[in-house]
Amino acid sequence: MNQPLGDRFRRLLLIDDEPGIRKMMSLDLSADGYQVFSAEDGGSGLAVFERERPDIVLTDIKMPGLDGLEVLKRIKEASPETEVIVITGHGDMDTAIKSLQLEAGDFVTKPISDEALAVALKRARERLALRAELAAYTTDLEARVAEATEKLLAAERLAAVGQTVASLGHSIKNMLGGLRGGAYLIREGLAKSDSDQVGQGLEMLERNLKRVAGFVADLLTLSKPREPELEEADAVEIAVEAVQITGREAQARGVDLSLDKPEAALLVRLERQAILDALLNLVSNAVEAAAEVASGRVEVRVGADRERLWFSVEDNGPGLCQEARERIFEGFYSSKGASGTGLGLMVAQKIAREHGGRIEFADRPGGGTAFRLVLPRTAIEAEEAAGSRPREPEERRTGS
Numbered sequence: 001m002n003q004p005l006g007d008r009f010r011r012l013l014l015i016d017d018e019p020g021i022r023k024m025m026s027l028d029l030s031a032d033g034y035q036v037f038s039a040e041d042g043g044s045g046l047a048v049f050e051r052e053r054p055d056i057v058l059t060d061i062k063m064p065g066l067d068g069l070e071v072l073k074r075i076k077e078a079s080p081e082t083e084v085i086v087i088t089g090h091g092d093m094d095t096a097i098k099s100l101q102l103e104a105g106d107f108v109t110k111p112i113s114d115e116a117l118a119v120a121l122k123r124a125r126e127r128l129a130l131r132a133e134l135a136a137y138t139t140d141l142e143a144r145v146a147e148a149t150e151k152l153l154a155a156e157r158l159a160a161v162g163q164t165v166a167s168l169g170h171s172i173k174n175m176l177g178g179l180r181g182g183a184y185l186i187r188e189g190l191a192k193s194d195s196d197q198v199g200q201g202l203e204m205l206e207r208n209l210k211r212v213a214g215f216v217a218d219l220l221t222l223s224k225p226r227e228p229e230l231e232e233a234d235a236v237e238i239a240v241e242a243v244q245i246t247g248r249e250a251q252a253r254g255v256d257l258s259l260d261k262p263e264a265a266l267l268v269r270l271e272r273q274a275i276l277d278a279l280l281n282l283v284s285n286a287v288e289a290a291a292e293v294a295s296g297r298v299e300v301r302v303g304a305d306r307e308r309l310w311f312s313v314e315d316n317g318p319g320l321c322q323e324a325r326e327r328i329f330e331g332f333y334s335s336k337g338a339s340g341t342g343l344g345l346m347v348a349q350k351i352a353r354e355h356g357g358r359i360e361f362a363d364r365p366g367g368g369t370a371f372r373l374v375l376p377r378t379a380i381e382a383e384e385a386a387g388s389r390p391r392e393p394e395e396r397r398t399g400s
Contacts, residue, residue, distance in 0.1 A: 007033065008359070009083075009128040012040045012121075013052065015045035015059040015071060016087070027056075028114070032239050036119075042066025053079070056124050060087045061095055069095070081131060083124035087112065152250035179208045196256060228354050235266040235309055239302040242279045246287055250298065253291035257283075260301040268309050268377060270355055275375070278348035282313040282359075282371045285344065289317030290367065309375045316368040320361070 005327035010357040012034045016022045019040070037052050042063055049057065057075055061068035070082050086107045096107045105127060106120040185201030188194070199361045243259045283300060290296030293316060301312045323366035349359050357375035366371050 009055040009125045010034045011052065011054040012036050012056045012058060013049055013054040014043065015040075015042065015063070015068070017041055017055065017060065017063045025112070031118065032118075034164045042068070042071040044073055048081075049075060052076070053082075055083065055128055056121065057082060057084045058087065060350065061099070065259065067101060069099060072099060072104055076103050083128055085120050085124060113379050150265075179205060182206075182208060204393055214276075226354065228274055228351075230269040230395070231272060232267055232269055233272040233275075235268055235270075235302050235304065235311070236261050237265075238272060238276050238279060239300055239311060242276060243300055245280060246283045250290075253287060253296070255287050255290045255296040255298055257287065257298045258300070260299060262303065266302065266304050266309060268304075268375070270375065271351075274351045275355070275373075278351040278359075278373055279311050279313075280313070281344040281348045282373060286313045286315035286317070286369070286371070290315040292317050293367075304377060309377055312370060313371040313372075314364055314368060314370040316364070316366070318361055319369055321368055 010033055012029060014022060014025055014029065014036055016025070016040070017040055022038050022040065026038050029036045029192075035054075037048050037054060039048045042059075043066055044060065045057075046066070053368070058072050059068045065070075066074075068086050072086060075082055075084055080103070083105040084103075085098070086104050088096045088099070088107050088109050090109050090111070092109070096109075099107055105124050108116050108120050110376050111216075182201045182204030185204060187201075189197030189199075189201055239259060239261055243257060247257055279300075283298065286298040287296075290298050296316060298313065298315045301310075301314075303310055352359050352373055352375065355375050357373065360372045360374060362370050
């Protein structure tokens, strides 16, 4: 800051209606190193200003037509950064004050003293230099901030990529371990002609291939936002299918899986397969949790009112720890250890939000967890279309 002025800011416009004063001042200012443009009145002065855009304007106040104050006002409106020095009559302090109120940089009085004019011009040039340096500093600072921000974002992106790659690698490593284990059992069984061992190996392979397929499907679902392809579907049928699909898993784990559903259909508009996938994730997670306790139970319910449709899934498992409650919808977080990818609930929440809904969860009294997939109603039940009053459906228990 405060760099030497040198030859900067020496383009000057002189506006005065007296030819003699205009000529003498132009010669003196040119001798002092200024590039001088001159005009005989306010109108022509504004025209020269628009054409030349000088750094400094030196204008008389008393002129025919546009006076100096009007010239000052218009120049400041067009170019606030331009320094304007007004020339007033001796003792005309009211006009001088008014010019300062209109943002004149300075004023000199007639008869003009060379020393007073030199001081006024020097101050004008210093203000121009200061503003230019501040502008340059601000521009440089903005560039530095932008550069630092970009570096920070790049570092954050790199860290995020690194974390994602590490999580992906961990999940894939677990699945590869299962595939290798299945392949090993098959090889050993074939070498020993042990069909039981071969069967165990095939079962392990199938289980881990299913995990790979689900993992890839989850990654594709999370890869980009999408609009669901809505169709009319029966929410009750979706719940029945979800329970049927997970029924074998629940039976194998010794978990009692049941469904509470209304007798009437719940016709809504949604993307059927996406909602089924989300519900399957909730039910499968609940079965795994219930399998950790004696007499494990999972209850699935489906219901609706005028505005909402919901699927609820409750288990009597060990419940969620504090960390799980805080991170449950984060990508790659799983409380299942090596058996989980940490994508299922994240995918389910994404599907729900794409439908304008959400997934809620809460601890159950007495132990366990309750999840609820809530969606807005975008269509009505067939019985409502026939004119019956909307109501929350009765539920009856149906074993899986």
